[in-house]
Amino acid sequence: MSGSTTGTLFTVTTWGESHGPGLGCVIDGCPAGLKLSEEDIQPWMDRRKPGGSPAATARKEADTIKILSGVFEGITTGTPIALMLENTDQHSKDYGDIAECFRPGHADFCFDRKFGIRDYRGGGRSSGRETAARVAAGAVAYKLLREFGMDICAYTKALGNIAIPDVSALSPDELRAAMVNPVGMPDSESAKKALALLEGAKAAMDSLGGAAHCHITGVPAGLGQPVFDKLDALLGKALFSIGAVKAVEIGEGIRASALRGSENNDECHMENGRPVFESNHAGGILGGISNGNDIELDVYFKPTPSIAQPQSTIDKNGNDRTIEIKGRHDPVIVPRALVVIEAMCALTLADALLINTASRLDSLKAVYSQNV
Amino acid sequence: MSGSTTGTLFTVTTWGESHGPGLGCVIDGCPAGLKLSEEDIQPWMDRRKPGGSPAATARKEADTIKILSGVFEGITTGTPIALMLENTDQHSKDYGDIAECFRPGHADFCFDRKFGIRDYRGGGRSSGRETAARVAAGAVAYKLLREFGMDICAYTKALGNIAIPDVSALSPDELRAAMVNPVGMPDSESAKKALALLEGAKAAMDSLGGAAHCHITGVPAGLGQPVFDKLDALLGKALFSIGAVKAVEIGEGIRASALRGSENNDECHMENGRPVFESNHAGGILGGISNGNDIELDVYFKPTPSIAQPQSTIDKNGNDRTIEIKGRHDPVIVPRALVVIEAMCALTLADALLINTASRLDSLKAVYSQNV
């Protein structure tokens, strides 16, 4: 239990370091009967992959995903799905000078204190590259959710002080169409400004923070468990497990704390035999359980800690040191993290979907009467 | 697994409804050898208990905690600690009119969809009263953490639009001394204004939201696990599992997203043979692992959804309805939630503390060489 497994029924275990032979994951609990091939997963890997974008590191990885088990003749069998990708473009020499030194804003010091040893090459297990394995798993979870009509889209809503206008009316498909730019903003004007800001930060040997929004549609009412495993608690955990995330909001988030009850409650009425909420301040979750509305999440990232400016730090022998981080690093984390956000939400929802099947006696009877 | 158990080694399972015979919890995994009595827990119950404060419901519960197992001659034995309190002041008749109707902003609709049945009396399992059991467990976890020099203090930092001045320099003891007012603000001027605001909201049959800050000191470096079980992810989950929480920030939180790397990184140097961070933008956690700095968390609550104004809603038979919520309710959630925040942080840290003992071969050897 060094924390690399998540989920109760739809479980994912990841492994791998930035500069080891590769990374991968094992999904245990994906239901049998789902069509699945590498073509379903590769586009997710490609979205996460560093490209030639000014918003991303210069590292180039093919990130070709391989399915090693759990799929037979294109269909999941219910047994563990192992996914793997190789590391090919490792410049370990770039990191040689940080073998001893703890980089400010990074996990180096903490890993050293916790484990007494760390794989310093590219951050080892604490590298953002670790998320590649999550993204692969998330692609499988997303494929499952699509069978139930769910969709997930995360986009950049702010980089530094450049924020996009309101796009809350857009569907996931419309958002995806609008965000084809290197910073993942569904607004081309904002994207241009953000890119300019980013170039300035890079030139100043500095980095930017930013914010993402995640919009999830088609979620059936009833997902999530009361008390500790509320759906918002599980999503919160999933999102805070992404490196550099410093805040998470659900629905109105912080704004709700300044509203009155009469302003924040979502009233409801029937329309065509179905309940319709007149607003969605709650962000689709009440009492920890989905209410059938869209789930709306905001995720805030700190600026990339790797910067080329000299910074004061210490080394593992307890000496004061000055460090300038060369390597290849994203000057901002958000754009490449969008697919990671989607992956973590997909994993969380897939698990909640499976767990919820056992909530009611009548659901169980529907399963067992069918199977006989 | 309806989500009422949390933790890996220091586990807590809670049970009970607002208007059933009582509530309780089972702590499984508290180390043997800790001095523990009801006197350690009762003050926590008393802090959570509704009093005569204008900031709280008029419901009166003795909330006398009983230890039913796991403690022998004043010392924990390592076996499950069962804690229980009785419900005594239940006005079930107050809730008779909401047996059919789903209250806006509450879990009623979601529970109905998930389970097909719900205990509507006082919100049943989704009542804020459920947190009494967590608080009892949290008091035990806190007692354990004190053995290792940790301390935790949560206070109200804002109610509606009334925010307190900066108190980040205060220690937990100083904060506790300063926050002896009905709204839990460590600033008497702000507290007065907040109380006035609250009276106005109550008069308007409305409610307020607000924000809390949690300050945790003495945390050893090394707690938390990489990847999915990062300490911030576990704290985030714990805090989002408290009803009405809509946002969580760690360290700089949202502010970090507008900073540059050179502004947000915490530089470090040696002082008297120990590492000293020159700032704490990170809030005590890097790469998901505690770095020895204070942990700083902000938690944002929506306004109490129970308001006496008429609101549109539906009933379980699919009819449009108007509801006015009478009952006895806190006009704001934050002040009574402070002890719940502390409890959830204590539970999370106690579990992380125990798990971390197995991280290193040399730690294991220290244990087993001692025991022989």
Place this chain on the structure above:
Amino acid sequence: MSGSTTGTLFTVTTWGESHGPGLGCVIDGCPAGLKLSEEDIQPWMDRRKPGGSPAATARKEADTIKILSGVFEGITTGTPIALMLENTDQHSKDYGDIAECFRPGHADFCFDRKFGIRDYRGGGRSSGRETAARVAAGAVAYKLLREFGMDICAYTKALGNIAIPDVSALSPDELRAAMVNPVGMPDSESAKKALALLEGAKAAMDSLGGAAHCHITGVPAGLGQPVFDKLDALLGKALFSIGAVKAVEIGEGIRASALRGSENNDECHMENGRPVFESNHAGGILGGISNGNDIELDVYFKPTPSIAQPQSTIDKNGNDRTIEIKGRHDPVIVPRALVVIEAMCALTLADALLINTASRLDSLKAVYSQNV
């Protein structure tokens, strides 16, 4: 995690010591919609309860079960079901002389080494009385299994050297009708001989071991998971978790190890459109998954370790001692353990039943298409 929780979806946490105020359990994950009252559980408590039988301890407990949560208007709500019973007839003085001494064949020494402290009164947490809480939980699980046509019956197949004749043709109902005697043997002749043997052992200040068989009918094919969570592995764990169990057999058990493949394989053919196995050497489980046949288990118990004869032992200060165990003890464990066996099997199967609902995409679709 001191090991008092079991299950993944249908989870049970027990608490309580032999001479504390009471014992109880929390069932988290029982599906909503099941009719449940104390009348469903009390008969199970009564079966476990020591009576005036020569096969049982003279301790007298009312063992009146109370449901404290999770049931509303006679129906489970899907939230935690807390069950509790009080300890009333405690003769703590009987155990005063073993406060320091470790009883041979008991957990005393091990608890002392593990925890450094133990509640010595009546064995504390390691007392057989702990199983009362499991039995209460098992009664709930059994009620759920009955909804799916499953039945479970455990009976005594041997006490000391007295073994019953073959009763494998009897149904659970027939077995229950036949085993109304103090030793739980479904054969009155054998029961008479066993009682005589037992009287002799008691007179000799000694105790007997024995064996039970558990016969489970109506199990749908498909329960259990491949690899580590095979249904036989989970049943094995559940049964070995009962104190004094020293061996477990499934189907042919040890006998299978002396058979040839051609003798042990269960051949199969179709009858009226359904598969019929021509034998059941496997005991209803193949590859860790139920095959729809009856599940057949044998469980072997060591003799009660508490005997009044003088025995050599040590005390917690490292002195050699001689001990004679007075107290009130069953001279044989099997008869009162039958209901514990049934409870542990019921818990295991209920959990497997729930988990299995998520195995197939078509099962999930049956649930979610129904709920909309």
Place this chain on the structure above:
Amino acid sequence: MSGSTTGTLFTVTTWGESHGPGLGCVIDGCPAGLKLSEEDIQPWMDRRKPGGSPAATARKEADTIKILSGVFEGITTGTPIALMLENTDQHSKDYGDIAECFRPGHADFCFDRKFGIRDYRGGGRSSGRETAARVAAGAVAYKLLREFGMDICAYTKALGNIAIPDVSALSPDELRAAMVNPVGMPDSESAKKALALLEGAKAAMDSLGGAAHCHITGVPAGLGQPVFDKLDALLGKALFSIGAVKAVEIGEGIRASALRGSENNDECHMENGRPVFESNHAGGILGGISNGNDIELDVYFKPTPSIAQPQSTIDKNGNDRTIEIKGRHDPVIVPRALVVIEAMCALTLADALLINTASRLDSLKAVYSQNV
């Protein structure tokens, strides 16, 4: 959660099918600081590997283990250790005729009912080849246990009706020296007879069952948890999770059920300041917790279900069929399962060792006072 993960702190997740590209496992929670290389693991793979022995299948696999993560400069880092081996010698054509038919004594029928689809090539996930990944993980656990002076040796004690003489006085090293024969018996006379019996069974197109004993030394007192996670329950689960195991005994096992308390209790006295048990009927575990004595386990295997004789069965379309299983199969399972038994015991003990570090406040203090 299709059951391919086991353990609480020292967790193992396995993946892979008999005829897919490979098999592997992820160990999450191995403490940092352990020396580990492929040379530690490969000998375990070689022991499990089918060779040219008359007791084993003719399939030939290099089974070269690769460490893909979690080890840096020859030392474990505390992060997930991914291990993998490739499948190279797959004769899928051999299995073409069983794509539709359910082999008697195999998991085929059950997988079909559970998942609706199965990878029939060589049994897919239910193949004995799956245990290769467990063995790799077990080798790592064993390396860890050796740091604490523990040792584990499993040997064949019976094949069909050929049983070895008593070897209980031999140490693991002596046993290993004595069992260098194709059937893993620590007695060359018995081995000769067993091989002759085996040749006869093969000639008759049949197979044999058998029994193994596992002898574990150096276990510290205190491992295992009370109630559900008793050490014997966890070992029982681990052993029953090995395919074809039909019975498990601990210590005296079934024999204990025929003894009297005065015969079965292990008396104790002090010798040189340490407790010495005068016998070990308990097999090293009392009340679910290790007592410091050797752990003694017996494991019974059914005969290999794959036999070349014609057998009646059905196919997935519900037709009666006759099947003769050609392929390449071990005529007896026990000899190659010995290393699997050791692996499962090692995994169970490693996890119990880690969990136990958090049992006592003084142990925790030993860890945290050391780390500062």
